[in-house]
Amino acid sequence: MTRTAFEAVQAARSEQKITTRALINGVVDHFFECHGDRNASDDAAVIGGIGELNGQPVTVIGIQKGQTLAQNQQCHFGCPEPEGYRKAQRLMQQADKFGRPVVTLINTPGAFPDVHAEHHGQGEAIAQCLLTGAQIKVPYLSIIVGEGGSGGALALAGGDEVWMFEDSIYSVLSPEGYASILWKDAHRVAEAAEQMRLTAQDLYEDGIIDRVVDEVNDVAKLQQLRQQIAEKITTLSALPAAERLAQRHARFRKF
Amino acid sequence: MMNNRFEAPTPEQLAQRLDKIPDDVMVRCPVCQTTFLAHDAIDKTCPECGYGLRLGARERIMMVTDQFEEIDREVTIPARFNDLQYRQKISQAKKKTQQNESVVTGFATIGRQACGLAVMDSRFIMGSLGSATGEKLTRLFEQARQRQLPVVVFTTSGGARMQEGIHSLMQMTKVSQAVSELQAAGLAYLVVLTDPTMGGVTASFAMQGDIILAEPHTMVGFAGRRVIEQTIKQTPPADFQRAETLLEHGFIDTIVPRPQLRQTLARLLTWHAGGTQ
Numbered sequence: 001m002t003r004t005a006f007e008a009v010q011a012a013r014s015e016q017k018i019t020t021r022a023l024i025n026g027v028v029d030h031f032f033e034c035h036g037d038r039n040a041s042d043d044a045a046v047i048g049g050i051g052e053l054n055g056q057p058v059t060v061i062g063i064q065k066g067q068t069l070a071q072n073q074q075c076h077f078g079c080p081e082p083e084g085y086r087k088a089q090r091l092m093q094q095a096d097k098f099g100r101p102v103v104t105l106i107n108t109p110g111a112f113p114d115v116h117a118e119h120h121g122q123g124e125a126i127a128q129c130l131l132t133g134a135q136i137k138v139p140y141l142s143i144i145v146g147e148g149g150s151g152g153a154l155a156l157a158g159g160d161e162v163w164m165f166e167d168s169i170y171s172v173l174s175p176e177g178y179a180s181i182l183w184k185d186a187h188r189v190a191e192a193a194e195q196m197r198l199t200a201q202d203l204y205e206d207g208i209i210d211r212v213v214d215e216v217n218d219v220a221k222l223q224q225l226r227q228q229i230a231e232k233i234t235t236l237s238a239l240p241a242a243e244r245l246a247q248r249h250a251r252f253r254k255f
Numbered sequence: 256m257m258n259n260r261f262e263a264p265t266p267e268q269l270a271q272r273l274d275k276i277p278d279d280v281m282v283r284c285p286v287c288q289t290t291f292l293a294h295d296a297i298d299k300t301c302p303e304c305g306y307g308l309r310l311g312a313r314e315r316i317m318m319v320t321d322q323f324e325e326i327d328r329e330v331t332i333p334a335r336f337n338d339l340q341y342r343q344k345i346s347q348a349k350k351k352t353q354q355n356e357s358v359v360t361g362f363a364t365i366g367r368q369a370c371g372l373a374v375m376d377s378r379f380i381m382g383s384l385g386s387a388t389g390e391k392l393t394r395l396f397e398q399a400r401q402r403q404l405p406v407v408v409f410t411t412s413g414g415a416r417m418q419e420g421i422h423s424l425m426q427m428t429k430v431s432q433a434v435s436e437l438q439a440a441g442l443a444y445l446v447v448l449t450d451p452t453m454g455g456v457t458a459s460f461a462m463q464g465d466i467i468l469a470e471p472h473t474m475v476g477f478a479g480r481r482v483i484e485q486t487i488k489q490t491p492p493a494d495f496q497r498a499e500t501l502l503e504h505g506f507i508d509t510i511v512p513r514p515q516l517r518q519t520l521a522r523l524l525t526w527h528a529g530g531t532q
């Protein structure tokens with residue numbers, strides 16, 4: 001497949017991409033959504049809950065963009081507030097308590113940058129998500145399905161394995177930001193994308209992620225993804241908890 | 256013509272005299288704008304508002320510890336980051352700081368209490384979190400766990416190191432895991448937030464301490480003021496992302512003026528000596 005890195009960026013941001021909610025409903029049966037962080041509010045950018053995968057309960061947490069302007073105003077175009085990360089953290093801890101595997105589905109340009117978020121501890125909320133991800137003993141699989149923007153994506157990308165959709169990107173900042181910070185020229189975005197090695201294929205070659213999965217654009221691909229997740233969770237579940245956690249730590253220790 | 260020596264100088268005369276004093280001796284506080292003699296300032300803090308001027312890592316270590324033994328001094332940026340511009344930046348930073356990275360790590364005693372200690376240095380590429388920064392911090396947490404010692408980290412950072420791309424981001428998870436393992440052993444992790452602490456450092460180990468202290472008026476946040484202004488056209492208030500605001504919102508334990516830091520840390524370390532697991 002020959003396409004430029006910037007074409008990959010555009011594909012990752014495409015409005016045609018399957019929504020996180022549709023992915024969740026395709027991957028698990030009987031999805032039961034759990035709202036709220038039990039502290040302040042319910043962030044629409046983070047969708048989480050429990051469903052069944054091959055008859056076994058799993059916790060699924062996703063970051064979602066909206067499809068309409070109204071939805072995007074609610075979820076800030078897929079940029080979570082601290083309350084969203086605290087909801088995710090709560091659901092990870094709940095999954096750990098009940099021995100349920102965790103699957104995260106990530107599509108975010110990044111954590112929402114506003115005064116509210118800072119006053120409510122955006123940094124602390126992400127930091128605690130990372131800590132929780134390092135502690136839970138259940139199988140934990142992270143999948144970047146569109147944009148994987150910086151710390152806001154990383155918060156949910158600390159799994160035993162990290163996968164990416166074919167049309168997805170993962171980077172420390174947007175190519176626009178990279179060009180304007182390092183070269184003081186936001187127009188050199190295509191060049192920045194090329195240099196950043198942010199495509200799924202680049203990141204797989206560089207050993208940052210474990211697998212590139214097919215883009216989900218029809219029912220058959222959704223079925224295939226469901227099957228791949230189920231198989232991975234079975235493999236991970238076969239390991240003793242302590243060993244699974246040790247392997248997760250070794251995975252990130254090598255960086 | 257000589258002035259009467261007891262006559263107060265005119266503002267013009269004063270300005271002339273101030274001009275003759277080297278910049279590093281007269282200092283203007285960036286928080287309250289008071290001008291003061293660096294020589295008179297206790298621990299380089301503003302006599303008016305208590306703001307602590309930025310310190311190099313070694314200066315900080317001298318100020319806070321009784322003894323310090325550095326580890327991993329030689330650890331430096333991996334050769335695979337070979338961009339010429341970045342390599343030049345690294346050389347300049349090394350020359351300026353006499354250090355190989357944006358953090359100095361080692362084992363110290365503070366008021367007779369032994370601990371692992373990491374001090375970040377904002378003069379080294381804005382104290383940004385590079386692969387070697389993350390590696391040094393991770394090793395410190397690992398070794399402290401083996402030695403059954405608590406860890407103190409002084410943070411100051413602009414955030415992730417853009418030049419190292421995704422590898423910089425991975426350090427946030429790597430260090431978080433090391434923090435998690437230290438804490439699982441029942442060993443304390445104390446953080447001192449110093450000016451400024453931003454971005455990926457705030458969103459990882461800076462906000463994972465069992466106890467989090469800050470120096471007065473320290474700037475602490477995730478997204479920078481300019482990013483917020485440009486992205487969503489919102490103007491943050493004047494006290495935005497200051498330690499006092501974080502205290503009010505419940506994100507830090509307390510603010511400690513720099514001259515009291517050593518004693519405060521010594522007491523906290525006494526209460527948290529050794530592990531519980």
Ligand SMILES: [Zn+2]
Pocket residue numbers: 284285286287288289301302303304305306
């Ligand atoms: Zn002052």
